Amino acid sequence: YALPGSIFRALGGWMSDKIGARKVMYVTFISALVCLFFLSYPATDYSVHGIEGPINFTIAVGLVPFVILTIFLGFFMSLGKAAVYKHIPVYYPGHVGSVGGLVGMIGGLGGFILPICFGLMNDIIGVWTSCFMLLFAVVAISLIWMHIAIIISDKKHHPELKGPKSLPEMLEK
Numbered sequence: 001y002a003l004p005g006s007i008f009r010a011l012g013g014w015m016s017d018k019i020g021a022r023k024v025m026y027v028t029f030i031s032a033l034v035c036l037f038f039l040s041y042p043a044t045d046y047s048v049h050g051i052e053g054p055i056n057f058t059i060a061v062g063l064v065p066f067v068i069l070t071i072f073l074g075f076f077m078s079l080g081k082a083a084v085y086k087h088i089p090v091y092y093p094g095h096v097g098s099v100g101g102l103v104g105m106i107g108g109l110g111g112f113i114l115p116i117c118f119g120l121m122n123d124i125i126g127v128w129t130s131c132f133m134l135l136f137a138v139v140a141i142s143l144i145w146m147h148i149a150i151i152i153s154d155k156k157h158h159p160e161l162k163g164p165k166s167l168p169e170m171l172e173k
Contacts, residue, residue, distance in 0.1 A: 004074035005081075012082030021086040022150065028080030029143040035073040036139060039066070040132035 016024045043060035061069070084103060092099040118131035127133075 002074065004071050005078045008075050008078040009082050012079035013086065015079060016083045016086040021083040021090075024079050024083035024086075025146060026143075028076050028083065029139055029146070031076040032073060032080075032139045033136065033143065035069045035076070036132050036136040039069050039073070040129050040136050042127045042129045 012024060038061060041059070041061065043058065045056065045058050048055045048057075085100065088099050088103065089096050114134075117134060121130035121134050122128065124130075125133075
């Protein structure tokens with residue numbers, strides 16, 4: 001996770017310049033949700049009543065899919081990190097340094113608080129994949145929050161755009 005999360009951050013900056021930070025953020029959040037959905041699914045044993053008796057099978061993410069999913073997750077998260085920093089001078093042109101420091105502080109606190117929450121989730125729920133369930137919830141809430149904020153901002157700054165739009169930010173260049 002950390003290796004692709006660091007290496008591809010520059011690619012995220014380049015993509016934010018080329019196609020826009022909003023698009024990169026949407027790609028990051030949606031891709032992270034897909035990866036986290038599969039990572040959060042706990043190993044499960046099923047027994048299905050078949051015609052000739054029960055059919056037993058297990059659904060679990062093995063080592064190779066786990067490694068691939070975490071590499072993809074790190075890759076897409078690195079793109080998102082760069083897109084976040086691309087937004088700072090646009091929304092806070094007079095406070096780039098302080099807002100950048102605040103973003104870094106929140107990221108650092110997340111790196112401190114989330115592992116504690118992961119342990120609590122394992123203790124409370126008793127499922128090894130509960131940390132990915134928590135991350136799935138955090139990313140889903142963040143995606144919804146971002147989308148609502150974009151819609152409100154667009155309506156405020158562009159009142160001439162009337163009517164419901166389906167992800168209008170994906171159309172802008």
